[in-house]
Amino acid sequence: MTSSYSSALLDRAVNEFAKLPGIGRKTALRLVLHLLKLDEGMVDQFAQSITTLRHDVKHCQVCHNISDDDICAICANPQRDGSIVCVVENFQDVLAIEATTQYHGLYHVLGGVISPMDGISPSALEIDSLVERVSQGNVSEVILALSSTMEGDTTNFYIYRKLQAFDHLNVTMLARGISINDELQYTDEVTLGRSIVNRVPFNIS
Amino acid sequence: MTSSYSSALLDRAVNEFAKLPGIGRKTALRLVLHLLKLDEGMVDQFAQSITTLRHDVKHCQVCHNISDDDICAICANPQRDGSIVCVVENFQDVLAIEATTQYHGLYHVLGGVISPMDGISPSALEIDSLVERVSQGNVSEVILALSSTMEGDTTNFYIYRKLQAFDHLNVTMLARGISINDELQYTDEVTLGRSIVNRVPFNIS
Secondary structure, eight states: OOSSSSOHHHHHHHHHHHTSTTOOHHHHHHHHHHHHHSOHHHHHHHHHHHHHHHHHOEEOTTTOOEESSSSOHHHHOTTSEEEEEEEESSHHHHHHHHHHTOOOEEEEEOSSOOBGGGTBOGGGTTHHHHHHHHHTSOOOEEEEOOOSSHHHHHHHHHHHHHHTTSTTOEEEEOOOSSOTTOOGGGSOHHHHHHHHHTOOOOOOO | OOSSSSOHHHHHHHHHHHTSTTOOHHHHHHHHHHHHHSOHHHHHHHHHHHHHHHHHOEEOTTTOOEESSSSOHHHHOTTSEEEEEEEESSHHHHHHHHHHTOOOEEEEEOSSOOBGGGTBOGGGTTHHHHHHHHHTSOOOEEEEOOOSSHHHHHHHHHHHHHHTTSTTOEEEEOOOSSOTTOOGGGSOHHHHHHHHHTOOOOOOO
8 A cells, every 4th residue: 555544535635734733643634534524515615715815815014914905904993003013023923912902003013033043034024114114204102022032032122223213212112020920939030030120119000 | 803813814714723623713823824824835735635535535335444446445455354354433443453463354334333312323324234245155254343332332232133144154342351551450340340251261472
């Protein structure tokens, strides 16, 4: 037999599923056998949703978020505050911040962080378009909201330097410290150390 | 916004993935975003492998296993012993037994077990075709290899009764007892009790 299963078609579908991140061959087989039991129409619908997405999805021309139109729903919403731009790494970060319902400004999705190890240089990211966006004069605050990793910090700093040229622009970053509900004794020492150095006036909120 | 994400296309693809067993919305989103990063050709290939499988896959006319042809690779293999037929519940059971490399006969895939609770009656399973297959006279042994559950035992017994009519047919079942490497004190009492009652002569193998 050339394939591991009795069917080469099955083998091919399982191989395709097993290429997805976090999906092993056993899970892939389980998913494929599930699809085999469905009506042809439902399977076609499943497959079509993927190809349509890949072929038709766009990136917002303003913030580079995933969008169905040239301008995404957030950028097109007149109720959002266009003077604040939150810089994030990717689409999932937009979801995470939107889920808090605490932010009403716009976004700028970089598409990654600077990482010489992975060959990601600043020019591969949407940094120039951010500078261009700020230079149009309507933005009064840029929030740097990248991950608290070495690459994230490097990217934050790179963008900060690029934005220094703009007078009257407020560049801020997310507050760092002990997580809500975290116990002090289990907090890592770097976070704990920083939150002592960067302590803030006591307030009840 | 009518969708939970900024893109209705994305929303649709995530919904489709989240319908799969064991895939939640977070995992679905992760898989879909992974597909979004791939080349269009690779995504088309992924989607096509699923639709092709669903439209073109067959069931072996002899053993009802999943197959690309009318007769599956196992049934078509002249090196397999056609006088022994192992009755299993589904395709995965065939895989499990094949993985042992200890069995060289053929299979008969029932497509489930009798379960009045789930509305699965004997007529919904490939039992009549098994009886028909045995009646052709080439089969000398039928191994009942269904799960050791109430439904499996019921189905075993139902098939056993159907096959009693055939003289010279050997109906066997899988050996039941303590698993290899299992410690006695942790074996459940039903299994342990049965393995005392059904004890066998000591042999070194």
